[in-house]
Amino acid sequence: MSRTPTIIRDPQEIRSLCDDERARGTSVCLVPTMGALHEGHLDLVREAGNHGDLVVVSIFVNPTQFGPGEDFDLYPRNLADDLDKLAPAGAALVFAPSVETMYPPNAGTTISVNGITEGLCGAHRPGHFDGVATIVAKLFNIIGPCAAIFGRKDYQQLQVIRKMTHDLNMPVKIVGMATVREPDGLAMSSRNEYLSNEERSRATAIPSGLAAAHVLFDRGEKSVKALLAPVVSSIEGACDSIDYISAVDPASLAPLDDEALAGETMLIALAARIGGTRLIDNTVLGEDRSPLANPGG
Numbered sequence: 304m305s306r307t308p309t310i311i312r313d314p315q316e317i318r319s320l321c322d323d324e325r326a327r328g329t330s331v332c333l334v335p336t337m338g339a340l341h342e343g344h345l346d347l348v349r350e351a352g353n354h355g356d357l358v359v360v361s362i363f364v365n366p367t368q369f370g371p372g373e374d375f376d377l378y379p380r381n382l383a384d385d386l387d388k389l390a391p392a393g394a395a396l397v398f399a400p401s402v403e404t405m406y407p408p409n410a411g412t413t414i415s416v417n418g419i420t421e422g423l424c425g426a427h428r429p430g431h432f433d434g435v436a437t438i439v440a441k442l443f444n445i446i447g448p449c450a451a452i453f454g455r456k457d458y459q460q461l462q463v464i465r466k467m468t469h470d471l472n473m474p475v476k477i478v479g480m481a482t483v484r485e486p487d488g489l490a491m492s493s494r495n496e497y498l499s500n501e502e503r504s505r506a507t508a509i510p511s512g513l514a515a516a517h518v519l520f521d522r523g524e525k526s527v528k529a530l531l532a533p534v535v536s537s538i539e540g541a542c543d544s545i546d547y548i549s550a551v552d553p554a555s556l557a558p559l560d561d562e563a564l565a566g567e568t569m570l571i572a573l574a575a576r577i578g579g580t581r582l583i584d585n586t587v588l589g590e591d592r593s594p595l596a597n598p599g600g
């Protein structure tokens with residue numbers, strides 16, 4: 304029978320617990336989250352059991368990764384629901400600190416990852432990845448995991464964290480997991496809760512556009528412009544505004560211009576708004592497209 308995970312709010316307490324476990328030879332795997340857990344998060348938690356004996360999930364809505372006017376106050380918070388979902392997924396400990404303990408008034412250190420943060424979401428959310436890198440580094444220092452699991456829906460975030468751990472010699476293996484999607488292809492996200500029924504049905508244009516690009520790529524199309532075209536037209540038709548729809552190298556996130564040709568793989572990443580909700584999604588052409596909806600389906 305699954306046990307409700309123990310909640311710990313104090314950084315020193317969870318550090319001591321994890322230290323004691325490690326001294327007994329137990330490996331610790333971390334799944335950092337902001338709560339409002341859905342099946343995508345639970346998939347990360349289940350995977351964590353393959354990378355560590357003790358699975359720790361952090362739940363912390365991190366203020367420093369939200370810009371002015373973004374949804375920090377609105378962001379869904381329901382710790383009781385989250386704990387119910389985590390028990391069967393195999394989490395033993397939940398670290399749920401307060402903002403004041405993570406950011407005391409005298410805190411003055413920020414981690415900034417260069418280059419890879421400049422485009423895509425980084426260009427539209429100034430300071431966002433500094434907030435992400437700083438909180439993830441703090442969580443790694445507090446919990447000391449040997450591995451940490453992240454979803455590929457936040458593809459740029461995953462690459463930023465990989466770069467940070469590499470550049471700062473952090474002894475943490477970073478595991479990226481496929482995006483978990485609703486049956487109609489929409490990527491699972493805590494922010495999907497903001498969508499009205501009408502907005503939710505328009506949102507399916509996002510995975511449909513990405514799936515159409517896969518069809519072209521699989522038929523041999525290499526022109527970046529041609530591959531982006533169905534994504535742009537699908538999203539322009541359904542979304543209220545577009546932050547970006549970009550073709551980039553999947554490892555470096557270096558942009559490919561319209562006149563370029565795709566290599567063996569190419570990442571299409573996008574952010575668009577439906578009503579007041581900002582949705583992101585991505586896909587790597589040249590990789591299995593089965594998780595995406597069929598075009599029009």
Ligand code: PAF
Nearest residue numbers: 335336337365435438457
């Ligand atoms: O992906 C998220 O939920 C957050 O960005 C993370 C990694 C937990 C950092 O706050």
